[in-house]
Amino acid sequence: MSSPTSLTETRHSSPVPRRDAKPKLAVYWTGSCGGCDVSFLEVGEAIVEVLSRVEIVFWPALVDAKRSDLEALPPGSIDVALINGVIRTEENAEMAKLLRAKSKYIVAYGACAHLGGVPSLADRWGKEEIFREVFGKGFRPGPPPGANGEAALPDLLDAAVPLEDVVRVDYVVPGCPPPAPLISRFFGALLGGEMPEPPHVFANVKALCEECQRVRHDDRRIERIVRPHEVLPDPETCLLEQGLICMGPVTRGGCNALCPAAGMPCTGCLGPTPEAGDPGTAMLSALASLVRFEDEGEEYFPKEDGVLEALADPLGTFYMYSFGRFRRKR
Ligand code: SF4
Ligand code: SF4
Known part of the structure; x- marks a missing residue:
């Protein structure tokens, strides 16, 4: 893990104004390895400050909130939703759309949400070829033996696509996973009430x-x-x-x-x-x-x-x- 990083970096005028109430935050993981969820620890002890200054309303890797809890929230009631992972299944796309409806701002967090990431290299082959290679000839997705259709795994989409192909994305925190300086840059702006105008990528324009x-x-x-x-x-x-x-x-x-x-x-x-x-x-x-x-x-x-x-x-x-x-x- 990197050494602790300051959360006070570049300041901008913000569409998410500083206010007394804690920003309501959601974090969700679609088609990914899980590294992005762990990456928040990269900022070291500063993560304690982050977690104490936000209200987590939905983050399946951290708190026991269900999809029904998310569905019950009023539209736009989440301030910022960070989504990591590629959009690979029908369920991924549904959840991204649900989070879009419930959130003021959507952040593509990590390379998979940003650009498709390593999982999108699978698009060199079609869906059928992937099933055949992984599960063997004749495999058909469906419910386990004896179970009804509701127990079936969500079907793969025809391609593994970045988040912006499914919903409007306001911000990007790129990286595989995002490195500590950029995580700090993002939370520094959010908690300082100084987010840039979207769309914005939290990384440098220069090479x-x-x-x-x-x-x-x-x-x-x-x-x-x-x-x-x-x-x-x-x-x-x-x-x-x-x-x-x-x-x-x-x-x-x-x-x-x-x-x-x-x-x-x-x-x-x-x-x-x-x-x-x-x-x-x-x-x-x-x-x-x-x-x-x-x-x-x-x-x-x-x-x-x-x-x-x-x-x-x-x-x-x-x-x-x-x-x-x-x-x-x-
Ligand atoms: S040098 Fe930076 S941008 Fe390049 S792969 Fe490593 S972390 Fe990513
Ligand atoms: S200066 Fe050379 S080693 Fe450094 S990032 Fe550029 S190409 Fe890579």
Whole structure:
């Protein structure tokens, strides 16, 4: 766990005014691993302050509230609902819509709600193929033997989609899971009554490279691509320069370049910068400029070197967290 983090960071004029009453908060988990629910602990002791200054009205991982309790609430009676996870099942979509109806503001919390996340990589295959691969040939979803239809598991949607495909999203706290500085930034604004105008992403507009402490050389060029388990990188030099695919040039900053600081390339969990747009296209362009050669003033890309061909799993590398979003936009 990170060291305790202050909840007082950048201040903004707020559509959620500061008031004496505690903001009513809901947290819900759709198709996710559960890491986002645990991530709140990343802020260390400050989580105690957060929990003492909000009223939790619905958070199945923490308090025993049922769907019927949520249904009984008046429309708009929850101030802020944080939803983490991809929308993968009919139940996920229903719950997202229910929370939208009961809440003034909806926050896509974490990479899955934001962009589809790792689970949306499953959309390389159709629903039927997934069932066949996981449960075997001939499997049909339905109630357990002897039970009625109500006991059936909720059906999968045709695709795993980000939250914004199902409901209007006001705020995003990105990351897989969101890192401590961004969780603090969000709660600092909420509890200070200084939330920015929606829509707003609680991360930097500038790329991660801007906050990374590793040295980038002007004449850098990639001569080979390597994977993290194949090298022990130099501790000072830019990882991309050392042939590791680091998504820093196209990813939003805000995490203090956590992964490169620990010797691991950024995998892009905060999502692409507004300038980068589609992270795959932007990263390929960045890579192409790094593998180029120059001869007598002319630039060329030596195909025989096969530098880019050595890239393993381009889709999983460039769209690890964002396939759900960009699959449809390509
Ligand atoms: S290591 Fe990654 S984040 Fe750091 S400067 Fe290089 S490309 Fe950017
Ligand atoms: S360095 Fe990249 S992958 Fe690591 S936390 Fe930051 S944005 Fe996410």
